[in-house]
């Protein structure tokens with residue numbers, strides 16, 4: 402799922418969380434629930450892993466990082482939050498799982514390998530259990546779905 406989607410969900414959950422620890426924890430857990438929605442980036446990840454589409458994957462992530470930074474900057478410029486600290490911790494919690502996966506890709510440890518397995522299991526949970534398919538939805542539909550979800554979330558948080 403787009404980092405911008407995780408950041409938006411983290412901001413929303415952080416804004417309603419009663420304290421910083423809850424904000425971070427709920428943001429972190431929200432990541433796994435949001436990732437369960439089939440979103441089509443499995444093909445991008447496979448292309449990165451097998452070396453066939455490394456540049457495309459890096460460009461995809463770079464665009465996502467820039468969009469996320471712009472979104473988070475707008476959130477803090479435009480919005481008067483109940484607690485900016487809780488919102489920031491919700492965003493950090495929401496983004497942390499993908500950061501850990503990124504670190505795993507660069508230099509892994511046994512713990513990161515286990516975390517990566519858990520993270521990917523969540524990605525496939527609905528695809529395998531509800532859709533009864535082995536594969537993610539096509540990437541073009543996933544991008545469309547994520548664009549719609551992100552637009553709705555941005556309307557809620559901004």
Ligand SMILES: [Zn+2]
Nearest residue numbers: 402436498499
């Ligand atoms: Zn993720």
